[in-house]
Structure formats: structure tokens, C-alpha cells
Amino acid sequence: MQTDFTIPTNGPGLYEFTAQVAASLHGQTAGVLTLFVQHTSCSLVIQENADPEVQVDLHNYFARLVPPTTDPKMAYLTHTYEGPDDMPAHIKAALLPTHLSIPVRNGQLMLGTWQGIYLFEHRDRAHRRNVIGHLSS
Amino acid sequence: MQTDFTIPTNGPGLYEFTAQVAASLHGQTAGVLTLFVQHTSCSLVIQENADPEVQVDLHNYFARLVPPTTDPKMAYLTHTYEGPDDMPAHIKAALLPTHLSIPVRNGQLMLGTWQGIYLFEHRDRAHRRNVIGHLSS
Amino acid sequence: MQTDFTIPTNGPGLYEFTAQVAASLHGQTAGVLTLFVQHTSCSLVIQENADPEVQVDLHNYFARLVPPTTDPKMAYLTHTYEGPDDMPAHIKAALLPTHLSIPVRNGQLMLGTWQGIYLFEHRDRAHRRNVIGHLSS
Numbered sequence: 001m002q003t004d005f006t007i008p009t010n011g012p013g014l015y016e017f018t019a020q021v022a023a024s025l026h027g028q029t030a031g032v033l034t035l036f037v038q039h040t041s042c043s044l045v046i047q048e049n050a051d052p053e054v055q056v057d058l059h060n061y062f063a064r065l066v067p068p069t070t071d072p073k074m075a076y077l078t079h080t081y082e083g084p085d086d087m088p089a090h091i092k093a094a095l096l097p098t099h100l101s102i103p104v105r106n107g108q109l110m111l112g113t114w115q116g117i118y119l120f121e122h123r124d125r126a127h128r129r130n131v132i133g134h135l136s137s
Numbered sequence: 138m139q140t141d142f143t144i145p146t147n148g149p150g151l152y153e154f155t156a157q158v159a160a161s162l163h164g165q166t167a168g169v170l171t172l173f174v175q176h177t178s179c180s181l182v183i184q185e186n187a188d189p190e191v192q193v194d195l196h197n198y199f200a201r202l203v204p205p206t207t208d209p210k211m212a213y214l215t216h217t218y219e220g221p222d223d224m225p226a227h228i229k230a231a232l233l234p235t236h237l238s239i240p241v242r243n244g245q246l247m248l249g250t251w252q253g254i255y256l257f258e259h260r261d262r263a264h265r266r267n268v269i270g271h272l273s274s
Numbered sequence: 275m276q277t278d279f280t281i282p283t284n285g286p287g288l289y290e291f292t293a294q295v296a297a298s299l300h301g302q303t304a305g306v307l308t309l310f311v312q313h314t315s316c317s318l319v320i321q322e323n324a325d326p327e328v329q330v331d332l333h334n335y336f337a338r339l340v341p342p343t344t345d346p347k348m349a350y351l352t353h354t355y356e357g358p359d360d361m362p363a364h365i366k367a368a369l370l371p372t373h374l375s376i377p378v379r380n381g382q383l384m385l386g387t388w389q390g391i392y393l394f395e396h397r398d399r400a401h402r403r404n405v406i407g408h409l410s411s
Binding site for chain 2: 367369
């Protein structure tokens with residue numbers, strides 16, 4: 001069973017969509033759900049959903065680990081014609097997951113108490129991001 | 138078929154549990170095993186199981202890449218009330234896998250000769266970590 | 275259904291094998307394909323397949339993030355007897371994926387327009403790398 005999700009984003013950072021994913025299970029009682037994002041400039045992560053500061057800190061850490069190509073430290077990068085945030089977005093998309101796999105039991109996602117599912121946007125401009133869900137038995 | 142694993146940890150570093158995972162297959166001959174950790178401050182990694190220095194070096198690399206929030210370089214982090222090792226643990230949990238998928242053939246995990254399955258603990262205090270295994274055909 | 279792939283490499287960098295993976299589907303119409311690399315010194319990544327500069331930049335970023343053990347910054351590493359590129363290769367293999375999961379629909383890999391499947395080699399010498407594909411329904 002496959003489900004398509006569209007996640008609108010409006011600049012870099014984490015966008016939670018746990019509730020949409022949970023609603024897509026439609027009573028299937030057991031299996032494993034794979035989520036796959038069809039882009040190379042954003043990521044999927046499972047992260048703490050309790051304190052919103054965690055998501056802000058995550059964004060700020062990765063913004064420093066992979067600065068824009070306008071930063072002199074990144075002068076060796078050559079793929080710059082799509083904007084200073086483009087090649088860093090590809091690097092973050094390599095460092096962070098393109099897909100997640102989450103067990104399902106008794107019709108529930110087997111997430112831990114503090115785990116939420118996030119799309120991590122790496123580009124500056126607004127985007128609509130496609131995520132495909134596939135539930136295997 | 139799902140199996141729950143509990144991995145006790147006693148400070149940061151890698152804890153191998155390949156043997157428990159192999160024992161959980163119970164004769165299923167082919168499929169893919171997904172392992173999922175229900176926490177946002179530890180990770181699952183597949184790494185070299187030959188020389189224990191590799192695991193020590195991995196721990197030391199990530200301790201430098203993401204230092205505690207008491208390090209002046211990390212002064213921009215705001216989620217600090219759970220201890221100096223907490224937000225770095227969340228960052229490492231984003232950088233490293235929350236889940237692994239390993240093919241099974243002839244009743245065996247199709248790991249390479251030098252591959253072992255590890256829980257990578259990022260917190261200082263002792264924990265009991267929950268990992269869920271799901272075997273798909 | 276499982277398929278074995280052998281990817282020859284000749285030094286560090288990204289090697290695309292999307293076409294071999296697509297050809298291995300053999301008409302199975304829906305499911306999820308898991309790819310797993312049986313080594314701890316190379317990785318599997320999904321990345322932009324349009325501009326080859328992206329792959330060069332990715333390689334150069336990771337070469338700086340995890341320099342050879344001959345770099346004074348890496349003097350704390352102890353696993354050095356297999357060469358200056360060996361322990362950094364293990365670190366990159368922790369940072370980057372060992373496995374990928376890609377949905378299949380209507381007999382096609384559900385990759386985005388610009389997504390390709392790459393083996394990311396981290397060692398200096400030539401290697402032959404084993405990747406196992408497993409298609410779940």
C-alpha cells in the first residue's frame with residue numbers, strides 16, 4: 001500500500017508531519033512503513049517532538065556544519081549557479097536521511113514517546129516536497 | 138515477525154548486539170530485517186567488528202564533531218536544561234541512523250565479513266535502549 | 275527477490291549504478307527495494323544526477339570533514355595501520371548510508387527527477403564492492 005504526502009515548506013528548518021503519516025495506516029495492523037523523499041535538497045529525520053528549541057538547534061548546527069557557498073571556507077565548491085544555498089543543501093541531503101523505515105504494530109507507528117517525523121528543508125525558497133510512503137507486511 | 142531488543146548502555150560509545158539479532162531470525166530463510174531504535178539520543182550503526190580501536194575512534198570523532206554545550210563553540214545552542222550532553226546527543230542522532238535494513242538469505246543476515254551491528258549511545262548516564270526488529274518477506 | 279550487484283571502484287568518489295538497479299526489477303510492479311552494501315569503508319547515497327560538479331563537490335566536502343590520519347587534526351585516531359585513508363573511510367561509512375530503501379510503483383523506481391543511486395567509495399585503492407538488493411512487496 002502506497003500513500004503520497006505533499007509537505008509545503010517556507011525556508012530552512014524542520015516541518016513535522018507525524019499526524020499525516022499515522023492517519024495513512026488505515027488499520028493495517030503490522031508491518032514496516034518506508035518513507036522516501038523524492039528530492040536531493042531536503043531530508044527526512046526522526047527527532048524529539050517535545051521542546052521546539054531542539055528543532056531550532058538542529059537547524060543552526062547544520063547551518064554551521066555546511067555554510068552557504070558565500071562563506072570563504074566553502075570557496076572550493078564549484079556547483080554554485082543555483083544559489084549559495086543549493087550545494088550546501090545537497091551536502092546536507094547526503095548527511096541526513098532520504099528515507100525512514102518505521103515498524104507498525106497493532107495499527108500504530110512504533111515511535112518512541114518523544115519521536116516525531118520531520119521533513120528537514122535545506123533550501124531558502126518555499127517548496128512543495130513529495131514524500132512516498134510504502135507499507136510492507 | 139517482530140522482535141524487541143533491550144540494549145543496556147553505560148556511557149557513550151558503541152555496543153555490539155549482532156548475535157542477538159542473528160538469533161532472532163528463527164529460521165526465516167529470506168527477507169529484509171529492519172531495526173528501529175525508539176530514542177532520539179542514540180543511534181544504530183553498522184561498523185567494523187574486527188579491531189576495537191575502530192569503535193573508540195568513531196566515538197572520539199563524533200565527540201569532536203559535536204562537542205558538549207559547555208564548549209564555547211556550541212554557545213549558540215539553546216536546548217541545554219537536560220545537561221551538556223543532551224542537545225549534542227540529538228544532533229548525533231540526526232547525523233547517524235535511527236534504523237537499519239539488512240537483507241536475510243538462507244536464514245543468515247547478509248552482513249559483510251567485517252560488519253557488526255551496534256547501538257551507538259550518545260548520553261553520559263546509563264540507559265536501557267529499546268530496538269524493534271521487523272522481518273519482511 | 276534478491277539481486278547481487280558488483281560495483282568496481284577506482285579511488286574515492288561517487289559511482290552511479292541507477293541503470294543496473296532499474297534493470298533488476300524484472301517487471302515486479304509494486305514494493306520497496308532495499309539496497310545494502312557489505313562493506314564498512316564505502317557508502318550508498320541518492321544524489322543529484324544532473325550536474326557532475328555536485329558529485330565532485332560532495333567528495334571534496336567529505337574529504338575536508340574527515341581528513342586522512344596524516345592530518346595533524348586527526349592525530350587522536352588510533353586505527354592507522356591500514357593506511358591514512360582507512361579510519362576516515364570508516365567514519366564516512368558511519369556518516370553516510372549503508373542501505374537505501376526506494377519505493378517501486380508500476381514497475382518503476384520512484385526516484386525524483388534528479389535523483390540517482392551512487393556507491394560512494396572512501397578508499398584510495400581500487401575495490402570491487404558488493405551490494406545486495408531485496409525487493410519486498
